Amino acid sequence: MPLRLATWNVNSIRARIGHLKRFLDEARPDVICCQETKVNNDAFPYAALREIGYRHILAVGQKAYHGVAIASRLPFEEEGARVWCKKDDKRHAFVRLNGVELHNFYVPAGGDVPDPETNDKFAHKLRFLKEMASWCRRERVKERPIVLVGDLNVAPLDCDVWNHKRLVRSVGHTPVESAHMARLLKAGGFLDAARHFAQPPAPLYTWWGYRFLQAFAKDYGWRLDHVWVTPSLVSSLARVEVVKTTRTWERPSDHVPVLLELG
DNA sequence: ATGGTGGTCCAACCA
Numbered sequence: 275m276p277l278r279l280a281t282w283n284v285n286s287i288r289a290r291i292g293h294l295k296r297f298l299d300e301a302r303p304d305v306i307c308c309q310e311t312k313v314n315n316d317a318f319p320y321a322a323l324r325e326i327g328y329r330h331i332l333a334v335g336q337k338a339y340h341g342v343a344i345a346s347r348l349p350f351e352e353e354g355a356r357v358w359c360k361k362d363d364k365r366h367a368f369v370r371l372n373g374v375e376l377h378n379f380y381v382p383a384g385g386d387v388p389d390p391e392t393n394d395k396f397a398h399k400l401r402f403l404k405e406m407a408s409w410c411r412r413e414r415v416k417e418r419p420i421v422l423v424g425d426l427n428v429a430p431l432d433c434d435v436w437n438h439k440r441l442v443r444s445v446g447h448t449p450v451e452s453a454h455m456a457r458l459l460k461a462g463g464f465l466d467a468a469r470h471f472a473q474p475p476a477p478l479y480t481w482w483g484y485r486f487l488q489a490f491a492k493d494y495g496w497r498l499d500h501v502w503v504t505p506s507l508v509s510s511l512a513r514v515e516v517v518k519t520t521r522t523w524e525r526p527s528d529h530v531p532v533l534l535e536l537g
Numbered sequence: 538a539t540g541g542t543g544g545t546c547c548a549a550c551c552a
Contacts (some may be wrong), residue, residue, distance in 0.1 A: 284550080287542055310552085312545065338545050339552095383552055395551095427552095484542040484552085528543080528552080 276501065276512065277372055277536045278303040281499055282520075283380070283424035283481075287311040287343065287509055290527055291319050295326055297520055297531055304347050306531075307378035309425040311341035318343065322375025334367040342367045342378050342424070355407075359401050374507070374536075379406070379424035384445045395447060399427065404456040407461040415504060416418035421536075422502040425529060430455045433475045434497035446496060464502035468514045480516055481529045489523050501534040512537035 280303035285306055286289040298306060311318070311333065318333040328345035333360055334355045335341035341364045344353075352370040365380040385395030410416070430452040432438040442448045459466065473477045479495025486494060501514060513535040520530050 289544065310544090339550085385551090486541060525543085 275372070276341045277305075277374065278307045279307070279376065279421060279423065279501070279536070280517075281307045281309070281378070281425075281501060281530050281534075282531035283309040283425040283527060285310050286313070287319060287341075287529040288313055289525070290478075291322050293520060293523055293526065294408070295322065295368065296523070297517065298323075298326060298328065301531070301533055302516060303507060303533060306345050307367075307368075307376070307423050308343045309341075309378070309380040309529075311343050312338055313337050313341060322524070323365050332367050332369055334364050336364045336461070340364045340380055342380050344369050344376065344378055346371060352434065356520055359403055361398075365402075368373040371376065373419060375418060375420045377420065377422045377424075379422065379426060379503050381406075381427045383427050386445060386449075388443065388445045388448045388450070390519045391517050399435045399445075400450065400454055403428075403451070403458055407454075407458040410458065410462035413462070418504060420462070421507065421534065422462065422464060423500065423532070423534070424500055426455065426500045427498050428452065428455045429496040429498055431469070431497075433477050434479070436477070436479070436492075436494045436496070441496075444496060446498065462502070465505070466530065467501045467503050467511055468497070468516070470508075472509060478516060480532055482521060484528050499529055501532050503534075503536075507536060510536045524527060 330346040333343045350369040368377045380520040384399035387393040390397035480490040480499035515533040
């Protein structure tokens with residue numbers, strides 16, 4: 275039975291609930307993983323999602339910042355969340371469904387200056403990626419059927435940003451971040467599923483910033499949102515699609531959804 | 538070289 279999964283940094287699930295419902299109606303994933311929900315669990319829009327068939331919901335939220343959620347048409351066989359870097363800032367949730375473990379991450383953005391000595395946010399980001407890698411080794415992630423998705427806030431390849439040369443010193447695309455991500459991929463034995471279908475040097479982006487108004491029109495994008503699978507799931511990979519159209523909707527999230535289909 | 542916008546929640550932080 276095919277399984278359709280989506281990941282989307284919605285940049286506030288309450289501000290984006292209309293877009294989220296529209297996307298779910300059009301793309302019809304079985305499961306959606308959201309990041310930056312920016313809402314406490316007691317104010318989470320459970321009813322709006324249950325009304326359209328996503329009856330199983332795991333919200334891991336807090337007020338104003340961060341927050342992740344998983345909403346599903348299929349029941350969860352297990353669910354949970356983990357604290358990373360000893361900061362309980364709601365950046366991870368996981369469920370098991372159809373025998374597949376699904377991990378939803380929101381990696382710290384890292385601030386403006388790519389120097390861990392002077393910028394605590396950048397140091398936190400690197401620590402977070404390192405801790406993810408040691409978790410992969412400790413939990414023997416590569417031996418299990420796992421899908422890891424989310425806003426990982428790193429565009430690791432030259433063709434993951436609109437201008438590599440110009441952005442190579444910018445947070446999100448520095449060599450040190452790309453190296454951390456490469457080690458994480460290796461530690462979990464993950465395949466970067468989006469790049470399985472859109473091989474370099476094909477450009478592929480999931481985020482176009484708000485600050486420059488023409489960013490989307492000029493395709494000044496970054497690939498910050500990722501869908502990875504462990505080796506036992508590689509043979510069932512059917513499709514990955516970046517759904518750019520949501521970025522054209524009124525008052526959009528700066529990120530767009532990524533769809534993953536396992537056949 | 539700089540600043541630009543958007544969300545949360547009403548000042549200032551984060552992205």
